[in-house]
Amino acid sequence: MSDMYCFKRVLCLFFLLFGLAFLPINAVENYLLRNCMTFSDLSSAICMNQSWVDYPAYEDREGWKRRVEPSIRNMIIRNGEKTLQYEWKPDLASDYLAFKRTGERRTVRVNHRMLQALVLAELVEGKKRFMDAIIDGVWFLCETPWISSAHLFFQQDQSGLPDKNEPTIDLYVADIGAQMAWLHYFFKKEFDKVSPLIDKKIVEEVKKRLIAPYFMRNDYWWMGFTREQVNNWNPWINYNVLQTLMLVEDNPQRIKDGVWKLMNSVDFFFSMYRADGACDEGPTYWSGASGYALKFLDLLHKVTAGKVDVFKNQLLRNMGQYIYKVHIGKTLFVNFADSSPKVTPSASILFHYGKRIEDEKMMEFAAFIAHQNSSLKNSLNGPFAVALDELLMHKEIMNYPQRAPLIGDFWFKDTQICVARDKAGESGGFFFAAKGGHNKESHNHNDVGSCILYYDNTPLLVDVGVGVYTRQTFGPERYSIWTMRSSYHNLPTINGVEQKNGKEFCAGSQRYKTTSQEVFYQLNIANAYPQEAGAKKWVRSYTLQRAKRFVIEDSWELSLQQNSFVLNLMTCCPVEIDEKQNVSLLGEFGRLRLEYDKRLFVVETDVIRLTDVKLKRGWDGKNITRIRLIMTKQIAKGCTKVIIQK
Numbered sequence: 001m002s003d004m005y006c007f008k009r010v011l012c013l014f015f016l017l018f019g020l021a022f023l024p025i026n027a028v029e030n031y032l033l034r035n036c037m038t039f040s041d042l043s044s045a046i047c048m049n050q051s052w053v054d055y056p057a058y059e060d061r062e063g064w065k066r067r068v069e070p071s072i073r074n075m076i077i078r079n080g081e082k083t084l085q086y087e088w089k090p091d092l093a094s095d096y097l098a099f100k101r102t103g104e105r106r107t108v109r110v111n112h113r114m115l116q117a118l119v120l121a122e123l124v125e126g127k128k129r130f131m132d133a134i135i136d137g138v139w140f141l142c143e144t145p146w147i148s149s150a151h152l153f154f155q156q157d158q159s160g161l162p163d164k165n166e167p168t169i170d171l172y173v174a175d176i177g178a179q180m181a182w183l184h185y186f187f188k189k190e191f192d193k194v195s196p197l198i199d200k201k202i203v204e205e206v207k208k209r210l211i212a213p214y215f216m217r218n219d220y221w222w223m224g225f226t227r228e229q230v231n232n233w234n235p236w237i238n239y240n241v242l243q244t245l246m247l248v249e250d251n252p253q254r255i256k257d258g259v260w261k262l263m264n265s266v267d268f269f270f271s272m273y274r275a276d277g278a279c280d281e282g283p284t285y286w287s288g289a290s291g292y293a294l295k296f297l298d299l300l301h302k303v304t305a306g307k308v309d310v311f312k313n314q315l316l317r318n319m320g321q322y323i324y325k326v327h328i329g330k331t332l333f334v335n336f337a338d339s340s341p342k343v344t345p346s347a348s349i350l351f352h353y354g355k356r357i358e359d360e361k362m363m364e365f366a367a368f369i370a371h372q373n374s375s376l377k378n379s380l381n382g383p384f385a386v387a388l389d390e391l392l393m394h395k396e397i398m399n400y401p402q403r404a405p406l407i408g409d410f411w412f413k414d415t416q417i418c419v420a421r422d423k424a425g426e427s428g429g430f431f432f433a434a435k436g437g438h439n440k441e442s443h444n445h446n447d448v449g450s451c452i453l454y455y456d457n458t459p460l461l462v463d464v465g466v467g468v469y470t471r472q473t474f475g476p477e478r479y480s481i482w483t484m485r486s487s488y489h490n491l492p493t494i495n496g497v498e499q500k501n502g503k504e505f506c507a508g509s510q511r512y513k514t515t516s517q518e519v520f521y522q523l524n525i526a527n528a529y530p531q532e533a534g535a536k537k538w539v540r541s542y543t544l545q546r547a548k549r550f551v552i553e554d555s556w557e558l559s560l561q562q563n564s565f566v567l568n569l570m571t572c573c574p575v576e577i578d579e580k581q582n583v584s585l586l587g588e589f590g591r592l593r594l595e596y597d598k599r600l601f602v603v604e605t606d607v608i609r610l611t612d613v614k615l616k617r618g619w620d621g622k623n624i625t626r627i628r629l630i631m632t633k634q635i636a637k638g639c640t641k642v643i644i645q646k
Contacts, residue, residue, distance in 0.1 A: 032270050032310040033263040033300070042256045045304040050185060050247065052302040055388065058186045061126050069395045073124045076380070076391065080121020080130050086114045088140040091149075093161060099149035100160035103471030107149040111141060112176050116384055119183060120391065131190055135198060138183060138191075142205045146176045150471070154220065167209045169220060171233060174240035177210035179384040181247035203248050211249065214241050215258065224268025231281055231442045232289035234269040238262050239296040243385060246303055259303070266296055270315060274414035277318025280441045282339025283326055287382075290319040291349040294356065295386070311356045320353045324365045325410045326419055329427030329457040331372050334419060336435050336450075338443035338466040340618045341459065344373045346382055348389040351397050367402035370394070409519050411512045418512055420519035422547045428456050430550055434542050436507030436523045439499060446479060446499040448507050449525035449540045450489040453550055453644065456589045460644065461490050462570050464624055467612035482608075483615075487568055488626065491525070492540075492554060496563040497533035505529070509539070519544040534560035549645035557637045567601070567629040567642065569594075572622040575605055583627065585644070594627070595643040601629040 037045065056063030068076075088111055095106040115137035122130040145162040151170035157163045167173075184202045191198040218225045222233035245258045270293070279286045294316070300308050310316060323345055326334040335341045347370035354362030380387040408424030411417075416436030422429030434451035445463075453461040464483045466473070472481060479501050482488050486499035499505060509524040521542045526535040541553040554567065573585040581603055583594040596603070608624040610616045629642070 031267045032297075032313055032316070033267050033308065036310060037263075037304070037308055039256075039260050041307075042260060042304075043252070045307040046252075046255060046259060047303050047305050048252060048255070052246070052305075053185070054302070055392070058123060058126070058190070064124055064126065067392050067395075068124050072391060072394050076117075076120050076124050079117045080125070083114050083117040083121075084130070084133050086133075088114075088136060090140075090144045096145075096149045096152075096162060097160045099152075099471055103475075105148070105150055105469060105471075109172060109175070111137065111144075112172075112179065115141065116179065116387060119179075119186075119384070120380065120387065123186065124391075128190070131187075131194075134183070134187070135191065135194060138180070138198060138202060141176060141180070142201050146173045146209060148172045150469070150474075167213045169210060169213050169217075169237060169241075171236055173209055174237040175383045177206050178240035178243045180206050181244040182384050182388075185247050206244055206248050210241060210244055211258070215254075215261075223265045224272075225265070229442065230269050230272055232285045232292065235266060235290075235293040235296050236288050238266050238269075239292045239299065240383070242296060242299055242303070246299075259300075262296075263300070263308075266293065269293060273315060273319065274412075275315060275318065276412040276414040277315060277320070277322045278326075278412040278415035278417055279319070279322055280337060280415055280437070281443045282335055282337035283323060283333035283343045283345070284335070284339035285337075285443070286323045286343075287346045287349055290322065291346060291353065294320065294349065294353045298352065298356065317357045317359070320357050320359065320362055322412075323350070324362060324405045325407050325412075326417075326433070327365070327404060327406070328421075328431050328454055329404070329406070331369075332454070332457060332459075334417070334433040334452065335463050335465050335618075336417070336433075336447065336452075337441060337445060340465050340614070341462070342618055345369055346386055346390065347373060347397050348386065348393045351393060351400070352389070361403075361405045364401055364403040365405060367397050367400040368404045370397045371402050409514045411514075411521075413512075416507060416510065416523075418519070418521045418542075420514065420544050422544075429547055430455055430544055432519075432542065432544050432550060434521050436510055438503045438506035439501045439528060440503035440505075444501065445484045445489065446486040446501055446505075446528075447489045447491065448486075448499060448505065448528035449523055450486075450491050451542055451552070452490070455587075455592060458587045458589055459572055459619075460585055460587075460592065462572055462619070462624070463490075464488060464570060465615060465618050468614045486528075487566075488570060490552075490569055492538065493566040493568060494529055494533040494535050494538065494556075495558070495560065495565065497529055499525075499528045500530045517546055519546070534558045534562070549643055551644075552642040553639065554641075555639040561634040561636055564631040564634060566631070567596075567640075569627040569629070569642070571625050571627065572619045573625070575625045575627060577603060577605070590646075592644055592646060595641075595645070596629055597640050600631055600633060600635075600638075600640060602632055604628045604630060 091107040098104045098106045118130045118134045147162050147170050154168040155163050155166050180202050184199055188199045221228040222230050224230045242262050245255060249255050279289050281289060331342045331344055333343045347366045350366035350369060351363055354366060380390050406425050406427055409420035419433045421431040431454040432451055437448060439446050439448060452463050466483055478484055487493045505528045507523045507525055508527055511522040513520045524539050526538040529535050536559050537557040539555040543551040571585060573587050576584040576586055581598055583603055585592045606626040
């Protein structure tokens with residue numbers, strides 16, 4: 001063992017201990033992994049030489065035939081055949097520089113996905129007719145950058161171009177590194193028949209680009225050691241690194257050190273999670289956050305021969321169940337933060353998660369999602385190991401009884417999100433969700449106190465969501481984007497002032513109550529606005545009178561009256577306003593009346609024509625209408641109601 005390696009190992013352990021001693025200020029001491037195994041016990045626990053792998057070997061043709069159903073096998077092969085015509089195209093310097101110059105993300109993972117299609121086809125067919133194309137893809141990727149243009153902030157060089165002399169880890173590097181590690185595992189013998197240089201190059205590049213920087217650095221924010229808030233990056237990257245380390249590293253001590261560091265890093269993710277298990281990044285990120293945390297734990301369980309087993313922990317259970325508790329119906333989910341309204345969580349992750357925590361509802365939900373996800377008929381989604389699991393588990397999932405739990409109501413007390421529907425187990429009628437929280441959540445919008453409302457799976461009041469990511473999305477200009485602003489959520493604009501971003505801009509004095517007849521949620525949102533709004537008190541209340549109506553009530557007390565206030569309501573429904581200022585929302589459900597106090601308000605509408613491809617996809621190409629109830633009088637203290645009913 002070299003002196004330099006010994007030094008780096010000591011330094012790494014120092015940072016681990018340092019990080020554990022100084023937790024992020026909002027952390028909860030819930031170290032699932034550190035408490036179940038010591039560093040000294042790892043040596044005897046870790047399964048070396050890939051003995052933990054439970055996929056069929058490439059040569060095991062009977063195993064692949066047995067575990068992959070014919071229809072899926074044929075689909076995979078067809079996709080591989082199409083990909084044989086693909087021309088490998090590098091991301092040019094101008095593609096990288098575009099992000100810095102204009103904010104546009106032009107570096108994409110097309111090459112990575114094309115290689116995956118070829119690999120899966122070869123694995124299920126086994127006739128070696130995809131092998132040359134796979135070698136082309138491997139060689140190409142080993143000669144080109146893996147990192148996204150949006151993530152070069154990790155590098156010292158800030159020109160906008162990737163520096164190969166400073167390997168840095170982001171989501172793309174982690175995904176591709178793990179993919180390459182699996183190609184080493186499955187095809188080393190086949191590669192060596194062509195040239196030993198192929199596999200040698202894979203191992204060298206994976207170690208240089210992923211494993212080495214993971215060992216050398218502890219200052220990546222997503223690791224947790226710098227006291228910064230972590231998010232889905234943590235389990236996503238750590239899961240990929242664990243795969244890669246166990247597949248390509250042959251030094252037992254280095255494996256032990258790496259697994260220990262990975263365990264401690266993921267512990268930060270769990271420690272920063274609220275006890276209710278809610279994903280404050282939204283359902284779109286559930287698979288990459290809670291789902292990849294489960295994947296990490298499952299893999300850790302395998303590589304330690306079952307000695308690391310935390311699947312009965314209540315936090316882990318709550319994290320899994322969150323995804324079906326925020327399900328509206330079909331592929332619709334509660335989409336606060338940067339989430340889209342339509343989400344297709346990984347069916348294999350859902351199913352395996354349900355198995356691990358012994359939740360039959362989750363397994364049934366996985367089968368439901370698999371049947372809803374029509375893309376499975378044409379392709380497999382996700383990074384390599386996730387796609388492989390989707391492939392090998394597909395038959396079991398599709399044959400499992402399918403059912404969406406359709407929870408009647410739930411209150412995520414710690415994350416401050418409530419959900420409710422007219423009747424448990426039925427997607428028809430009203431469904432609503434509302435949130436408290438604060439304006440520095442992961443993937444935050446300035447939306448404290450906002451709500452969404454559906455009727456018969458049709459959106460009435462919406463959270464518009466987020467468009468295609470650009471530099472602006474995660475930069476200082478974030479809250480200039482209209483979808484991030486409170487005036488484009490179902491919230492008031494007070495004295496012409498909107499909510500502001502920051503943890504101090506938060507909800508207060510919350511009440512939640514549910515009965516068989518109604519669900520009530522109330523919170524004071526005054527603190528979500530800066531002082532210039534003059535809001536001494538602004539109590540927002542939501543009442544779902546089951547199978548009858550939905551009520552929004554505002555009660556306020558202002559310290560100043562500079563401008564009238566506006567109640568903003570966002571909808572993708574056609575809006576009809578008659579000559580008497582009566583407002584109706586139209587849709588397949590027929591007509592719903594929006595009732596308000598005409599003595600206090602006049603109504604105006606703004607039609608927003610969506611041009612962003614992501615937003616258009618989320619709302620089926622519909623326009624968004626902002627209904628503005630504008631107060632005609634200046635009232636320092638008062639209350640009003642908005643009622644939506646048939």
